[in-house]
Amino acid sequence: MIQIPWLTADSLDFPPSSSALAEPDGLLAAGGDLSPARLLSAYRRGIFPWFEPGQPILWWTPNPRTVVFPDQLHISHSLRKVLRRGDFTVTSDRAFAEVMQACAAPRAGASGTWIGPAMIDAYTELHQMGYAHSVEVWRDEQLVGGLYGLVLGKVFFGESMFSRADNASKVAFTHLARQLAEWRFAVLDCQVASDHLFTLGAQEIAREDFEQILLDCAHTPSLKGPWSLSATRDW
Template sequence: MAQIPWLDPSSILFPSPALALNDPNGLLAIGGDLSPDRILSAYRQGIFPWFNPGDPILWWSPSPRTVIFPEHLHISKSLRKVIRSGTYRVSFDHCFTDVMRACAAPRAYASGTWISEEMIASYTELHKRGHAHSVEVWKTQGENEELVGGLYGMALGKIFFGESMFSRADNASKVALAFLVDQLKVWDFKLIDCQVANDHLFSLGAVEIPREEFQQLLVDFARVAPNYPLHWSNLKPEDDH
């Protein structure tokens, strides 16, 4: 493996994403910390942390980059039927940390999680500052409502950086994404960053673009003044799909 720079703990600067490795794809730097300011600096440059808890922090900027253009989100007929059925209720920013913890929970297809306690603490602080947001999907169970799905990520300018999603009921995470994208369209968001590819994302309309194109989209849209509130908890998602 080529020599990867260690980050200066006293600085939140990163190497240029153009210096990221081809193998493993996108590895750019090691170390530093997960302070909110460092994470913000990373996202503004198209860099994100991804590592196993207990290991040094690894910072990535892969190419190609997996993204969803909001207008190209694919919602199947069956998913539209689920949304219109009223099976689920959707909210924004009502229990951000709970959504992160649900995303960190063990899954049948994964032996571990990259969402450490330190990461939860840092993103929760970013949520308090109005940068990180969650979408929650609720289902009535007897006399109570249960959190059965959701997602979280970061909003900078007109780009939403998706981090993780979870589902404890059929299609719950897809419902969360559908409602999120509808709201992002209202605010004229240009892009949803999905970081790395998987078949689930492709089924929803994700595509891969070169790092250079992604970096230009960051320049064009990540630093524009937001036309949306810092906190989304007062939003009332409408079933208009």
């Protein structure tokens, strides 16, 4: 039987990341709540919640960590053509709730979603506080793609993205990464690996290296409030 610490409601402390399980990778603790104070405390340590509705809250810190350094974003030739055509309009913080709901919707080949009502409520509250942000991709005024995540200092913690049109999530991610590079963000955290992310320049780094980035860059003042992405780009 897997044994992990149980978090109590009266403390925001987490176990050291070195105690996280290797299998399943990065499982650190269970319990606690999704209050803003606990979530911010977790992210500053490289810890995030990931659980299915009806389960106890599970807290993770995988090793290695998948990240994109914004100035090392990779844009393929085919994606560059999509960006230059201008088929999509890209905004930020215009439809945060709709983006979360779209990310929570059932997907082909998946039996459920980990973005339940409690997660939506928690991150919507962080959005209202200026910590969580969304990027939206529109075609003919229809929301066809997007992503959302959390910002601390010069670190963007990506949570989830969705696509209802070819390349829409990649367009959202690319616009975000370019903007983060302009704002001199240190890293865009992607949490865990996927082929989709590797096509955009994602790489895996050791957990201790990621934690050092957080110590250096996640404790500076955060860029709060509604974001505005640069309207024009040279792709």
